[in-house]
Amino acid sequence: MSKTYTNSSTKFSFALRLIVVYLLQxxxxxxxxxxxxxxxxxxRGMIFTFTFVTYWLTIWYASEYIQKKISHLNTISIVTINxxxxxxxxxxxxxxxxLGDTYLFQNGDLWEEIxxxxxxxxVALCIIYLLIFTVYAYVQKIFQLKEKEVNVEQLEKEMFKSQYIALKAQIEPHFxxxxxxxxxxxxxxxxxxxSxxxxxxxxxxxxIIEQNKRVxxxxxxxxxxxxxYFFLLKTRxxxxxxxxxxxxxxxxxxxMIPPASIQVLVENAVKHNKLSQKKPLCITIALKENLIIVTNNYDKKEAEEISTGMGLSNINKRYQLIAGKNIIIEKNQDTFKVSLPALSTIDHENFNH
Structure with missing residues (x-):
């Protein structure tokens, strides 16, 4: 839904710019x-239209890129740059x-006294640019707020889904x-x-029951x-x-990480692998280059329930919504490894309220 909304807003944004610069020419x-x-x-009229519609659209996109680069500056600096x-x-x-009139259409006489x-x-174009910049910045702000609302709504749905998956895995009769x-x-x-x-x-x-209240x-x-959780496994x-x-x-x-992420990975390792005293299941948790890496030796059970992959998929979707990042899954004949991005307190402040 978020991707569809983003594509729609991008098309609308381009159409809006095209209309504005066309009316300006x-x-x-x-x-x-x-x-x-x-x-x-x-x-001459068609060349004028094509040239300035294209040129002003280019300036508009270039200006938008500059706005992103200077967004950390104070208001006075941003206004001055614009x-x-x-x-x-x-x-x-x-x-x-x-120059176009003079050399392309031989109308240099029109510019002799100018x-x-x-x-x-x-001056007129400068003022128009500043007006467009102000109005467009306001419109962009509205779209950003709307997109944030959509992401928050999706995140809430994923949290409930995560709670369901965790509860289903833990409160099954066999567990x-x-x-x-x-x-x-x-x-x-x-x-x-x-005791x-x-x-x-x-x-x-x-x-597991209460983790859905937090991002x-x-x-x-x-x-x-x-x-x-491992104490329960170790006792068993x-x-x-x-x-x-x-x-x-x-x-x-x-x-910071999405709650129950590592717990689900440990649970999956037990669920899908053989384990015995002669060949124990070894799970390691490490931190390397801003990645939390959970690794276990891979010895797939001969007969097991077909995995839907919903646990890993849910963790990945939450990472995408929270920080725009993906988990990394690596598997070979002997090892299964999942790398979780290590998030920061900034992500916590933005989403965990």
Whole structure:
């Protein structure tokens, strides 16, 4: 929906610019009696229209590019730069107009008493540019706000979808059965372990249920939940599963990620791979070049449920909406690796409110 909306707004934006510059060249023709009318059916008239519609569209797009580059400057600097662009637009258009008339159409006599900068035309075009810049900036602001609303709406839908996927994966009968089976086997033999198991299970389920209320969480918070979740796996599988966290604890507070991202990757690793004490499933979490890398040895189960890929797809869609980034999935005969972009507190401030 967002992509469709963006394409529509881009087409509308181009159509709007085309109409504006076309009307502008008609306005100039109306004051230049040498054309013999606003819609002269002459070669000179067509060349004038094509040249200035193309030139002013180019200036418009170039100006838009400049606006993006100077958006961090203060208002006075932005206005000053745009005044200079307006002056350039007026002077350059006048020179092109004069040279074209003089050398292409042999109408140099029309410009004999007019200075090359033609103050009336140059100033008029400069003022028109500034007016268009002001109005267009306002229109662009409206479109940006509208697009942001669409993205927020999509993000909310993805959050509910993520909650559904996480709940479905965790509260399936077999998950509860296996967890309760493990609990029942230790409750009479090791009450302390059983108590800790219940606490970890409660924390994991609470996190999964409540995570839809937030767009981003700190890596520190996510890793704590992964540790709780891994405790449940470790209690169930023993030495058949291993988890190694190689991320420096000093950096995890400042890194943000979509909630349950790593937890889902750990869950997928268990779901899709064989594991035994002789050949344990080894999962590692590392940070390299602004990527959180989750890797596990790949030994696909011979018989397993067909994966829909919705877990990875959901994580990727949330990254696209939040930061315009994608996760990286790499798989070979022995290894499955997923790289998650490490987001910042700026993304948290923009979306987690």
């Amino acid at each position: 008609l306005f100039i023709k109306a004051f230049d009696y040498s054309f013999g009318g606003v819609f002269p059916l002459t070669f 005044v200079l662009i307006g002056i350039y637009c007026g002077l350059s258009s006048t020179v092109i107009y004069m 200075p090359f900068y033609n103050p009336e035309l140059s 509860l059965f296996n967890s309760l089976s493990v609990l029942s086997s230790i409750v009479h033999t090791d009450q302390n372990l059983a 800790e198991f219940i606490i970890k299970l409660s924390k994991t389920l609470r996190y 981003l969480v700190s890596l520190e918070e996510e890793l704590k939940v992964v540790e709780d 599988f023993g030495e058949a599963i291993q988890l190694q966290n190689d991320i420096d604890p000093n950096v995890i507070e400042t890194i």
